[in-house]
Amino acid sequence: MSIEIEDINYLYNVLYEIMPRRTSNEVLSMDYLTFSAYIGDPNVAPGGWKTIKKLVDNSNINSKSNILDIGSNTGHSSFLLKMLTDAKVIGIDIRNDLVDISKKICDYVDLNVDFICGDIKDMPFENKEFTHIITTGTLAFLSNGHQKALEEMHRVLINNGVVIDTCLYYKIKPPKDVIKRASQKLESELLNYDLNQYKELYERCGFKLFNQVSMSEDNSDVDINKVIDHILYREELLCKEENMPIEEEYKLALKNRLTETLTVFKENENYLSGEILFFQKND
Ligand SMILES: C[S@@+](CC[C@H](N)C(=O)[O-])C[C@H]1O[C@@H](n2cnc3c(N)ncnc32)[C@H](O)[C@@H]1O
Numbered sequence: 349m350s351i352e353i354e355d356i357n358y359l360y361n362v363l364y365e366i367m368p369r370r371t372s373n374e375v376l377s378m379d380y381l382t383f384s385a386y387i388g389d390p391n392v393a394p395g396g397w398k399t400i401k402k403l404v405d406n407s408n409i410n411s412k413s414n415i416l417d418i419g420s421n422t423g424h425s426s427f428l429l430k431m432l433t434d435a436k437v438i439g440i441d442i443r444n445d446l447v448d449i450s451k452k453i454c455d456y457v458d459l460n461v462d463f464i465c466g467d468i469k470d471m472p473f474e475n476k477e478f479t480h481i482i483t484t485g486t487l488a489f490l491s492n493g494h495q496k497a498l499e500e501m502h503r504v505l506i507n508n509g510v511v512i513d514t515c516l517y518y519k520i521k522p523p524k525d526v527i528k529r530a531s532q533k534l535e536s537e538l539l540n541y542d543l544n545q546y547k548e549l550y551e552r553c554g555f556k557l558f559n560q561v562s563m564s565e566d567n568s569d570v571d572i573n574k575v576i577d578h579i580l581y582r583e584e585l586l587c588k589e590e591n592m593p594i595e596e597e598y599k600l601a602l603k604n605r606l607t608e609t610l611t612v613f614k615e616n617e618n619y620l621s622g623e624i625l626f627f628q629k630n631d
Pocket of ligand 1: 381392393418419420421422423424425426440441442443446466467468469483484485486489490
């Protein structure tokens, strides 16, 4: 199966359009994950759909595979996996509101993907249900219980099953205040790990690394102002379509929150690098 860039844009637009418009105060106070869905940013793996394609191309996933996407957020990676492989795909996320958004998108785009709300540290699945587990960096977002999550991942995988992690790690040790600012913006205590620490974490929990492929995309030269202009332009289009006036106060709130968030992320990204890691379950 193949996907076209129009398909990806369609997924982004559906996410954007199903989020009801909010007031300027709400834009400033909504939590980070809601905000990122609100601006139509599906919180995808670094490198976007190209990373998911690379992951699939370097794996043995096929239409008979049974994939679990952990920390599925609004479902973007799950949809891409389905479109690229036609495998059976289930996404799990701890936030019911994000799971609901994923289900709504599913109805729009008519893709057969299941989403359930649950904690990856205690998953509602039988032993050895899945051939593959995909995680687009979700371990970094767990405030605690990394070992428990990996034990659960081990339990629900078939013998020799595979975990693929699009792992974002610190290639340079970041100053404490950089991590602190990024964690505050993401509202989650970020894991301050280098690549070896991630590998050791998996290996301690019964997985063996058998392949690794670099995530080529580098976001460090993203022009923040261009991103903001694009989001504001799309906002104006949507409001025009719906005959809703767009107020200056609202535009300013959106611009301020975007500027603050993107500036902190860009600063953090200077210390990050990405690698797609392939682990096999040891029996
Ligand atoms: C960085 S996002 C993952 C991006 C997502 N896979 C995508 O492609 O759009 C991390 C996700 O992990 C979820 N999460 C955090 N802790 C979790 C837990 N204990 N169990 C399940 N999901 C969790 C968050 O709600 C968030 O949606």
